[in-house]
Each structure stands twice: as structure tokens, then as C-alpha cells.
Amino acid sequence: MTFPSRSHPVRSPFPGAPPLPVVATAVPEACGVPPFAPLRVGRGRHRLRRTVRRRRHAVAAGLAMTAAALAASAAGSRAPAGVDEPRAGTAPHREREPVEMVSAPVRIADAATVRLLRPGDRVDVIASPVAPVDGRADARVLARGARVAEVPRATGGEGPDGGGALVVLSVPRATATVLAGAGAASRLAVTLC
Template identity: 60%
Template sequence: MTTNSCLTHTPASVPAPCGLPSFDPLRVRGARLRLRRALRRKRRAPAAVLAMTAVTLAAAGAAGADDPAPQPPPPPARVAHRPAAVPLVSAPVRIADAATVRLLRRGDRVDVIAAPNSVTGVAGEARVIASGARVAEVPQPGETRSEGGALVVLSVPRSTATALAGAGMTSQLAVTLC
């Protein structure tokens, strides 16, 4: 039995280098022939796309080689911190002047003002109860009452809805368009 020096080694020693047999170089035949055949078969569009891609990549590589140093990326844009969204509730509000309510449309922004009520005898100045409230619902033309005002639904934060309900009991409410 013959032993190959490449396969036998002692644990303490490094194996001897093995020689590789020489191989003939590989030659791919027909590459040019396939390209010619593809062009003859009217497959020029893919060949044109490949050629254009190669030209574009070569031009981009040449343009990048002329730049002495790469440009640093622009600094990230500062993001404005928005306040946390406050959940809105629907607050029905009786506005004293029905003609004013007829001017309102859904989506309008209004300020709600509480004026002292002469009937209850509460003295004081007019004050703004809600600022920039969005009109959610307005009454239909036949639903307003000239003597009792008109009911409007506003979208406001919960705390503002509480203030509107309290002010509606002791004061006459009016709106101004924002």
C-alpha cells in the first residue's frame, strides 16, 4: 500500500504541500455567435438597453472620479414638535341670536362668547368661553327659533365642553367667526 504524503501527517507537524495537476484553460465557445444570433433575431431592444446602461454607469463613474471629495449629506431637517392631540367631543350650544347661526357652515371656526343674562340678574362682563371651536352641525333653515336662539354642535376639548355647558345655564351665548 502506497501512502500519499499529502494525506498523512503527524498531529504535531503541518501537512506537506500538495501539488495540483495542471488543467487546460477553459474556453467558452459560441459567445460571439450567440450575440450575433440574438441581434439577427430582432432582439435589439434588450441589447440597446444593456448598452445604454453600460454607458450611463461609465459616465457616472467618470463624473464621480473628478470630484476631489464627497459632499457631506445635508443636516436632517428639524421636526417641529406638535402638542399631543386632545380628544374632541361634540358640545351642543344654544346661541341666542338665530340669525347669526344661519351664517354658519360646517367646518367654520368660531369663538363662543358668554354675555351676562339680564333675566338671571347676573352682572359682569362678556368673556370668551371657547376660542377656535369647529362647527360640527348647524340647524336646517326651518329649525331655528328667533326668540329662543338656535342649537349648534361644536367640536371642542372635554374641558371646554364643560365650560360651555355651565356658561349656557347662566349667560347668553354668542359666536364670532374666526
């Protein structure tokens, strides 16, 4: 099938140019469309959403299990030794009030050891009796993991027993009382934690 040619020429887009001739073109005949199955477009997007949703659920379940395990282990570690766990159906023990920390000045027998300490260090304070009882000098730990708050400079004066150096420890109030009492009757030493 062909189109009839036009009687008037097509005007050129360029000014001053001659008009363009009209050329008749042949149009191909229509052919049949072969049968094919219908296409389903857009289903991959739903699959991707479903996969992402499943992964989110898996991650959320993993985080919930981890939080439950941490809570269970923390609750188990809070019970003091020798205290039974609460039975099922009973009210849990209340948390203890926070321990009030105080600064306790302690005279350590070995001044050279005190010179090694810096604020922020953790030390164990050990007491040994000045005069051994029955030939035995049993040392005992008075404070574990006490934080060194300050190491005052030596002013040239020595301790009452002729030696030692002062260190200020941050300890609970009850431990400060024990340290003050032991300092009068025992020689104190520290070990770095």
C-alpha cells in the same frame, strides 16, 4: 513599392459579367510618427462623479439642518406657558394624551348669526352675563377655534329665553362642560375665525 500584378483575374460578383481586371497600386512609404505626450482618457467621468457626490452631501447636510431646526422649534412650541423647560441631563416631559373631542350642542343667542355658519367653520364662543353685575357686562371667551360639526335646521320652536338657534360644535370634553354650564347663565355668541 508596388505589388506584382496577379496572373489570374478576379471573379465578378454579378453572374454573367466579365471578370474584373487586377490593377497594381502603389503603397505610400511609411513615415515616422512624431513624438507626443501620452493622452489620459476617462478622467472626466471621475470628476463628474465627484461633483455629483459633493452636491448630494451638501443637499443631505442642508436637509439634516432643516430637520433639526424644525424639531427644535416644534419642541419649543409644545411647552405650555408657565412650565419650565427640562434641564440638560433630565428626562423630557411626556407627551399629553390626545384630547378626546365631543359634540356639544350650544344655543347661540343670535339666530341670524347661526344661519351664516356651515359645517367645518371655525368659531370662537363668547359668553356675556344676562344680568350685568355692578353695571358692567364683561364678556369672556369660552372656546377658541371650535369646529362647527352641524347646524341643525330650525324647527319653529324658540329657545327657552325666546330666541336663538342651536349649533353643534366639536370641542374637547372639558370645553363642552364649560359651554354647557355657561349656556344656562349667560348669553352665548360666536365669531368666525
